Amino acid sequence: MPKAHFLLPDGSSRTIEIEEGWSLMEGARQAGIPGVVAECGGGLLCATCHVHVAEAWSERVGSAEGTEEMLLELAPGHDETSRLSCQIVVTEELDGLTVRVPEEQADA
């Protein structure tokens, strides 16, 4: 199973395994990664599963487009590395993906 690394606002990190074909959000939610709130459950409706993608992965993950881009503009702490984790589908190609959970979301 592909692994993903989450860098957390308190400076710690967590590594989890996620089923191929699931979204990064679905994996993070089941593992209880703090700050990946995912209130709408992946409906592309809120922006509470916002993460920053590490630079080394930005090309493979791709950038936000359309509705996702508009939602991210309204997410606290967003920048050009921002993505909604519900829109990132986990594949073998993304094994080892590293993302940072925004501080602004940790206590949302």
Next chain:
Amino acid sequence: MTDFEVAIVGGGHAGVELAASLRQRGFAGAVALLCEDAALPYDRPPLSKQLLAGSTSQDRLALRSESFYEQVGIDLLLGQPAVMLDPEGRLTLADGRTVSFARCVLATGAGARRLGLPGESLPGVFHLRSLADSLALRETLSPGARLVVIGGGFLGLEAASAARALGAEVTVVETAPLLMAGKVSKAVAAAFADLHRAAGIELRLATRVSRVLGESRAEGVETGEGERLAADAVLVAVGATPREQLAREAGLACDDGIIVDGTLRASRGAVFAIGDCARPGGQRRLESVHTAVSQARCLAAAFAGATPPAVRAPYFWSEQQGVKLQIAGCLDPALASEEVRVGEPPRGFAVYRLQEGRLATVEAVGQPAAFIRGQQLIGRATRAELPSST
């Protein structure tokens, strides 16, 4: 010595968020999560949407994995409804066991309202609240199967959309002359009526169902005018009622929900209530994931001795015919309101409603970004300050 510092009754969004949030805040006492459902606690909104339509699977809906509960030390008791509550510190479970607690939190949610129609308990009549309900209904939705949905509210219309996408012939019967009556503006109701009709769903508005037809199994419904609508399955989706029996029998004050004070505490003992089953004093009871999660986080912070997070205005969402509908804020029914529409129905527009000169609610159709922007303006923006485009 008590078994649990905190015993949570109910494994929906509220209960799971409370348990997880307590641990995240460093709460060290023993925590139990008692769930009536035998499945791992799951995300409910997809039950009438993606799960029913077959675009997601059961295993993806779990709110946390089984190992999460073990790792953080939450005692998860599945298939174990609590049947009796002693507010002074004891719960009795269905298997006769009792557990003692220092604090009990009721997060029992809401159950499907029954109409009490003749024939409503026949096989082939469905209600939709649990994973098992959704999976059972989906079994009947083969192409060409006829489904009658009683109730043109959010849940009924979401299920109608999913059923239609699976190829079923769908009729929605609603007593009010508009869809989602009392919950959305006329413009939004009309836009969704157009979308459903265009998808081939038959809408019978201002029509009452008087009984379910069939001897050993549902074969259709009869309307108040005596018309018979044939069906292979009937879904009753006429709202929900708070699950407050445990609280009522324990002598706690209930009135369309378990009455709680500003600290979410019920009227007796060390008992609290959160989520769809709770009604903060002087307010209306809300059925909202966001409200359930917010209340859970506030209570976790209080139990852990921390400052509670800020609470945002409640919001709701639906998805029908592939179009998203989001609503923020609540109208005060005692006050007049004025409406401003921006954008073109049916697929991309927003309706802003003002009361006493300020924005009270936002409804966004197919416009998630307009929604978030509008949400931030609630209670503040005047008519002149509303966005002029989506």
